[in-house]
Amino acid sequence: MIQTKREEWEQACSDYPELSPFTLLKLSMVRYGAVLSPNALSRLQDPFYSFGKAEPFGISFEGRTPELSMPGPILLRDGSFVYINYGERFEDPYDIEYHQERGVFLLKENGETLEEVDFVPRPAFFGKKTSRGTPMEALADVRAQKLILTAYQRCRFWEGGDQCHFCAFFTGGHSTGAVNCQDIYETVREAVREPGRFSEIYLSGGSDFGGDPPFETEVERYIQVLQAIGRNFSGRFPSQLMAPAYPKKQLKRIYDQTGVTSYCPNIEVWDENIFRHLCPGKEKWISHKEWVRRTLDAVEIFGRGQVCTQVIGGVELAKPYGFSSLEEALESNFQACDFFARHGVSYLSVIWHPHKASRLGFQPVPPLEYYIRLDFTRSAGPMDWFLQTTIISAAGTILTATWKGWTAMLRLPEKTPLPQTVSRLLEDKNSKRLIQVPGEKPGEMHAFLCQSLTSLDGSTLLLSLDRERTPLGRGLVRSLWFDRPVAVWLSQDGKTWKTEAWAYRCHIVGPAFTAMRSLAREKNPENEIACAWQLAAEGWTKTEEILPVPEKIPGGPLELHLDHPWLHEGNGSVLR
Numbered sequence: 260m261i262q263t264k265r266e267e268w269e270q271a272c273s274d275y276p277e278l279s280p281f282t283l284l285k286l287s288m289v290r291y292g293a294v295l296s297p298n299a300l301s302r303l304q305d306p307f308y309s310f311g312k313a314e315p316f317g318i319s320f321e322g323r324t325p326e327l328s329m330p331g332p333i334l335l336r337d338g339s340f341v342y343i344n345y346g347e348r349f350e351d352p353y354d355i356e357y358h359q360e361r362g363v364f365l366l367k368e369n370g371e372t373l374e375e376v377d378f379v380p381r382p383a384f385f386g387k388k389t390s391r392g393t394p395m396e397a398l399a400d401v402r403a404q405k406l407i408l409t410a411y412q413r414c415r416f417w418e419g420g421d422q423c424h425f426c427a428f429f430t431g432g433h434s435t436g437a438v439n440c441q442d443i444y445e446t447v448r449e450a451v452r453e454p455g456r457f458s459e460i461y462l463s464g465g466s467d468f469g470g471d472p473p474f475e476t477e478v479e480r481y482i483q484v485l486q487a488i489g490r491n492f493s494g495r496f497p498s499q500l501m502a503p504a505y506p507k508k509q510l511k512r513i514y515d516q517t518g519v520t521s522y523c524p525n526i527e528v529w530d531e532n533i534f535r536h537l538c539p540g541k542e543k544w545i546s547h548k549e550w551v552r553r554t555l556d557a558v559e560i561f562g563r564g565q566v567c568t569q570v571i572g573g574v575e576l577a578k579p580y581g582f583s584s585l586e587e588a589l590e591s592n593f594q595a596c597d598f599f600a601r602h603g604v605s606y607l608s609v610i611w612h613p614h615k616a617s618r619l620g621f622q623p624v625p626p627l628e629y630y631i632r633l634d635f636t637r638s639a640g641p642m643d644w645f646l647q648t649t650i651i652s653a654a655g656t657i658l659t660a661t662w663k664g665w666t667a668m669l670r671l672p673e674k675t676p677l678p679q680t681v682s683r684l685l686e687d688k689n690s691k692r693l694i695q696v697p698g699e700k701p702g703e704m705h706a707f708l709c710q711s712l713t714s715l716d717g718s719t720l721l722l723s724l725d726r727e728r729t730p731l732g733r734g735l736v737r738s739l740w741f742d743r744p745v746a747v748w749l750s751q752d753g754k755t756w757k758t759e760a761w762a763y764r765c766h767i768v769g770p771a772f773t774a775m776r777s778l779a780r781e782k783n784p785e786n787e788i789a790c791a792w793q794l795a796a797e798g799w800t801k802t803e804e805i806l807p808v809p810e811k812i813p814g815g816p817l818e819l820h821l822d823h824p825w826l827h828e829g830n831g832s833v834l835r
Contacts, residue, residue, distance in 0.1 A: 739763070
């Protein structure tokens with residue numbers, strides 16, 4: 260019988276050996292929540308981490324400490340992030356403590372260390388104000404590399420008592436109206452000045468059915484805000500609009516008159532009968548059938564893979580309207596996934612967290628097993644792997660391996676100085692740097708040239724990738740996820756040094772990422788990196804082995820950040 264969250268998680272890893280232990284841990288963390296120890300909370304008051312005290316959309320959390328700032332999302336070592344409402348009352352949360360001697364945050368359960376974690380750093384524009392005196396952090400939030408903007412912190416469904424029954428927005432009694440477009444323009448302008456910090460803009464707001472036809476007021480507001488954002492770019496920019504399902508005519512106006520690239524009309528609940536009960540405002544002003552039809556219509560405008568819809572996973576089981584069994588609920592969601600995938604729409608789920616001030620109040624949340632099966636056990640087509648999100652795609656393959664026990668979690672790397680010869684080879688731009696990474700099959704290895712391999716502190720190995728989804732990127736993910744070794748080779752003038760290592764952390768923000776991106780930009784102002792990888796080496800040896808023949812990495816588009824010059828051609832003043 261499972262007694263602890265760790266035992267539950269380890270059982271899940273054993274039952275689903277093809278899935279990432281990090282992904283399963285992330286699901287568990289979101290499911291159970293986490294609380295910050297006093298020493299962790301104290302460390303997080305540092306300006307490097309401190310986000311603020313306010314919560315958007317007037318959400319009330321009893322556990323918030325009013326005089327202390329809260330951090331941003333939690334970062335796992337694979338580059339994924341976990342968003343926790345730190346003031347929420349969880350039944351059995353994880354603990355996060357700060358280890359003073361090592362200078363790291365540790366995820367714990369009952370005093371036992373499970374994993375090393377970190378937090379998304381505070382963005383540079385926080386603490387600054389617009390020319391109108393508006394604090395920029397009141398206009399934008401951050402999720403790792405995603406810049407989140409709100410156009411309208413008010414939902415008119417609440418005004419008529421037609422709010423979604425699971426919704427906890429405005430439970431604190433606070434709402435605000437539309438944002439000022441000049442404020443938005445200046446906030447984005449300041450945000451993109453931080454090198455390599457943001458890769459996508461995410462825009463949302465509360466629902467406003469005003470206007471003729473309905474939602475015309477809201478559509479016009481989004482157009483104005485998106486146009487204000489677009490003043491910072493020379494054309495379309497990586498972005499997503501999360502909004503109600505608009506008719507094709509309204510949606511075409513948004514696409515044609517702005518630079519937005521993707522669209523997310525969240526249906527929240529797939530089953531039509533449950534939707535009718537739990538989402539009365541959406542049913543009244545749009546209806547379930549129309550919501551689905553408009554979502555499919557959006558693919559004609561934005562393209563396949565550029566439209567997604569999201570459900571609140573678990574709310575389909577909420578009493579008194581939900582399914583009576585887990586299997587019924589799963590089958591309903593599987594049908595939805597199949598349906599949307601066939602039509603080029605990504606189907607996503609988030610974990611439901613009951614809030615006592617919502618219409619549904621506190622209710623038991625489905626078990627972890629439910630969310631694992633909901634997210635990973637069925638799709639209409641192949642699945643792609645993403646370091647930062649879990650999303651069904653039309654291309655790619657899922658990483659597979661056999662989980663053999665989680666040894667990497669407690670195997671924290673020691674910082675030992677590199678041999679002088681190795682340091683000199685890393686400093687010499689003419690040395691050959693090669694890395695062998697595990698392939699899909701057991702024992703399979705693939706070698707790639709990796710001239711970005713370096714050390715910034717004389718002990719830690721770092722390398723950068725301009726794209727995540729390459730054979731080299733997949734190999735590094737396998738190394739980290741499934742604790743499989745990599746081999747690193749340094750060679751020059753017939754002399755070769757080799758070490759066995761393992762991928763320890765994928766950096767997508769923070770000092771290591773910024774430093775590696777700066778090195779890339781020094782070589783060429785248009786160079787870009789998607790992530791930086793930290794390797795933990797076991798020890799170097801001089802070898803007479805013949806270097807493996809490196810494979811060619813297939814080409815593809817760069818994964819651009821919002822400050823990249825290509826997004827600002829003809830608008831260079833933004834980055835001055």
